[in-house]
Amino acid sequence: MSTIYLRYLIKEDAAALLDIKLRNRQFFQPFEPIRDESHFTLAVQEQEIAGGIEAAANDQSYTFGIFLQATDELIGRIALTGIARGPFQNAYLGYFVDRQHNGKGYATAAVSLCVEKAFSELGLHRVQAGVMPRNTASIRVLEKAGFRHEGLSQHYLKINGAWEDHEQFAITADS
Template sequence: MLLDLRMRNRDFFQPFEPIRDDLHFTLEGQKVEIANSLREAAEDKAYVYGVFAVETDELVGRIALTGIARGPAQHANMGYFIDQRHNGKGYATESVSLCVRKAFEELGLHRVQAGVMPMNGRSMRVLEKAGFRQEGLAQRYIRINGVWEDHVLFAMTVEELRGLKS
């Protein structure tokens, strides 16, 4: 399922992702990615979740909490993608909201942050609708599609989530 999703969206996702070798787009490559995800979850370093269409139970995306820092920091980075055919249907906003609640209420994190390239207005809107605040611009932040891209940084803390619930 994940391999099909990645293959179907390879060209659509490429402007927003690092350059990946051809192995990434094979069953073996996806097995390695899943094994790494399971190891990182067992080590409390990252958690990866599937996004499924409620109506059909089809895998339509993925959302992840990565780079988890414990100790005094208690934060994680969030990243997500949704199948091009399912963009604009609310899956990303709902997934971000659920993942943030899981991060705060079950994983005990204090802060979740996300970076979005300025050209990706739809993703910025997802974060804003989910209650994230914009913090600033990180210049040449992540190498995406072979280029060091600026990212607009967004974040939410557990206190802000509690404020949204009131």
Template structure:
């Protein structure tokens, strides 16, 4: 895991074109692991709206959405987000991420997850970050395990993915699990 290869940056409106290209290039690859989305999602305007919603979410402390960028070229190779932030006694966020298919297997997802978790704990004072992943998505499970997440059980029929209610293994990490 080499954090010298990538960095995370809040997505900005100027990133919409690159995010659009990333989504289109990987649409068929991601589909088995994503909800069915309206066609408007797969447009430049759809990505502009997603980024605008992310900016608004950050202003409201509800979500933080980052691009995953290669340091060498500043190319966007993925996206990672902390969403559904709950404050009060919970101090929790949900984690979601994806990496461009052509960049899979290089450790970028594991590095991005580790970086995002550190941000969650050190900058946003969250106590817990959780992620749900379909049990058949072994590469994503391996990413979470390598980043220090523990498996907390199986949620039956948890999310509607690609038109089917899918079970998800729930993983979590707390601030107490890592050294700041």
């Protein structure tokens, strides 16, 4: 039995999501784009959740909260984005877990549950994720969840103000 579960985020989750982002702002910053101050407001979190609900309705992306089974506490977020259908059947995976819950296997469990949803419920064939080489904890999460390393993309994303290389990982339904 899993100690966490995933569910779609709803407007009522916005305050808890904002709390995680505010508490972890410095911890997350080395691995995220530079965000405008307005990002760290309840209104923007509500807008992002509403946008996620609309994107799911249009089969563009799916955003889930990561919740502790025992307390129903929101401890992170995981998303399948950039969904491509047709012959590709692919999505990009992104996630974060509140720092106070790191090292407990929750991220690995969330990735595994999300991949299961991607394949069984959404009919995707492939899920891929890019991780900066220095983010060894996230690389370990993907490896433990069964992702394979596919290579290095140089200057892949602008993170914290600099173009960063990313190691590329993927898993397929037939892996």
